[in-house]
Amino acid sequence: MPILGKLVYTNSAPVSQTQRTPMSLLNDLRSTPRLGLLIGATAAAVGVIYGYDLSNIAGALLFLTKEFHLSTSDQEMVTTAVVVGEVLGALVGGWLSNRIGRKASMVAVAASYAAFALLSAFAPGIPVLMIARLFLGLTIGISVVVVPVFVAESSPAKVRGAMLVAYQVATVIGIILGYIASWALSSTGEWRWMLGLAALPAAAVLAILLKLPDTPRWYVMKGRFEEARRTLATIEPDSDIDAEIEGMRAALAEESGGRKSGAAKEMLRKPFLRATIFVVGLGFFIQITGINAVVYYSPRIFEAMGFSGNEALLLLPALVQAASLVAVFVSLALVDKVGRRPILLGGIGMMVVANALLIGVFLVGQSFGGALTVLGFLGVLLFTVGFTFGFGALVWVYAGESFPARLRSLGASTMLTSDLIANVVVSAFFLTMLQRLGGAGTFAVFGALAVAAFFFVRRLAPETKGRNLEDIRIFWENGGRWEPREVPAVRSEVPASGRDTA
Template identity: 55%
Template sequence: MSATPTTPRTSAVGRKIALAAAAIGVIYGYDIGNIAGALLFIDEEMNLSTLALSSITTVLVAGNIVGALIAGKIATAIGRQKTMVLVAIGYAVFAAASGMVSDVVSLDIVRFFLGVTIGLSLVVAPVFVAESAPAAIRGALVVGYQVATVTGILIGYLVDWSLADSGNWRLMLALSAIPSVLVLLLLLRLPDTARWYLMKGRREEARATLALTDPTVDVDRELAEIDADIAAERGGAIREMFRKPYSTATAFVLGLGFLVQITGINAVTYYSPSIFEDMGFTGYGALLGLPSVVQLAALVATIGALFAVDRLGRRPILLGGISAMVASSVLMMIVFASGSLAEGGSMWGFVGILVFTAAFNFGFGSMVWVYASESFPARLRAQGASLMLTADLVANMIVAQFFLPLMDGIGGSATFGIFTALSAVALVFVFRLAPETKGRPLESIRHYWENGAKWTGEEFHGRG
């Protein structure tokens, strides 16, 4: 690999990085979205109890937690690129295996390992993109990963819809193996990141990689900046996060990560067809088509947030999105409490689900991870993101396991009453604790948390 590549070759590598990032995001989204339609046909074939049906999604999230916990060590030991190769292999193997099982126990085992793969992907894919993409497009690619994920969820619903007449749930689950193999071939041709090469003392490879991915960069200056950043990250221990002055930031990050999921977004992602069926909708055209429209609205909302964040700031977007979640949850309570659900379905219920999902993606889904990266000094930043992700996945597992039993046991009105209360808690939590960080340097944000969650002196410009 030459240290002075030609511009066309560099441009090609940049495009490959962008394509690989988008493909991994889409595959991840597809693998968490396709189960919604597949569950309808799995239940018909296997006649499962509510708890057994819930376990098919719960084991996936349990695998997410395991994968997320080991991802950092694997990515540091063997490299970001090799870990991404493992992710692509895992997606291909376990998606294909999902289409070959004949009983729920085998399906649970396969989906657990698919979940481990997803957990690896959740941690490593954004790191790989952020560390390897040219500076000019880095921000767009990192944020675009969320757009790719929502796009994948939408594609999952559309594929389920197109295969509904055949009821072929195995094909629904297995199809993502094809793009996984294609992205694997692409990843094999990419270098690792300059940062990882420097961490391993492989300076010449780091130099060559920087020159390859961005011909405009001052390689020596960039290497010096990466060296300084790596040095700044040394010495951080997770126990430090639970002591002053960082304990307030830690509590905020953990609370925010938990509230992202416990407010119910993945109840909709995993179980939309069941929710629409409980609201009186019938036929696969409605049970799978309407959730597809919901995910299209979510995609539009996510893209809208990208354009709005630099104009409106983080707090207004978060507060606006959560407020709409509260309102739509109240609407769902009313829909189920009305007792008038009949064949043909409640269009107000459809509106409630659509607004809830779009509002989540506009607010929580687009903004929340920004705070994890901004709330701690460099040496604690990775641990902060890991803590938030762990809290997020634990809440996700609770929702995945207990949503359907709650719907069966206490009914839709009470279940969405719980989500209303939790969304209201999230609204108060964000209003009271989330600072407006738009346009502020990381050092200023760090001082905010070190000062007991208060802006000091000349730093104060209001909280949005």
């Protein structure tokens, strides 16, 4: 990173493209200072909260529906309340993290989540439960904006991708824990315990967060340079601290151009308009392709395939998520080795194949059983594994890497707001789609959207592997290329003497 002046791209290899081996990720993690790993791991642990909330409502709905005699639309409303809150949280998350800091925002998230999880558990009826879930969603929406920024700005380039993917690892672990807790309590029907247990991981994360510093880049944005130096010295002790600080200052000064930091209008004009189109589209495709329909309503999908009983309807989703956990570990190991684009495109490709399989299963399956039911389960498994390997892992990477420092929180907020708006649509109408279109029609819609997502990503997604955060803006400045476009030289040909030029 340059010390002064304009950041200039050179043709030298990016930071992490030197001779990497299968053991390189482990070696990089071992060489990363303890504080850097602690910050990344703690921030990623917030994903457990998010994941638990995604799945525990699936189990709780089985008993809420019976106790309160909920219709299909009522179930969709209870599920969607948290997603509406997430949209609101994502809208303010970028502003909040710039205003009070990445760390302070995450502390507020953990404390608030614990409080509203307990309110959900003690709700006397559906109206109070929906209010509690709306505020739960608000805290989650803030967290999905702040966590990628917090991790990206606190991690060395050589392990940044892995630390961002770790958030998805934690999210999947949270989903599995939610299903297991629901299964363990299914014999009692205690939906209040299912919802209230979410306060425990939130309290644990809160205790650790209070001891951590904020990110160096946020300190620089606020002019708190000594705190930035101290934090950098503990996170990257081998780096040139003064050069890093000066590089951040130069980048912020050049990018701001005298304008208010984080101004939304910068994202709507060149060079960052292309980046904005990319993050809005990526965020939308991540959810509109249907993953949270599978997470929220897995028991209903498996019920449509002929499975029955609480154990089957809650353990099968847990098995699916266990497989996706393996997939995200593979993604984590490869993201800084083979790059972001191959992983993302490979995962979407698996989702397309899974949708085709599920369409066939539902078209053939007049009465499920035997091999047909097994194929249906494998279709859901492949769909979830493909999502987690690609979209699920890379959303946090691109949320943290797509914009330069001063626009990073706003960019992440924009991306994840788009993501959550699509989530509202899916969670609000999936059960209705399943009833009216059937399984084949529903997964045909998701399949078509997955194909569109594949070509969108192939066209616009940057390969950010190993790039310094402050250099990623060069990709957008060059019109979606790392190398500047070559302008052909104008040739001036003078006819040879005596030669006919007609």
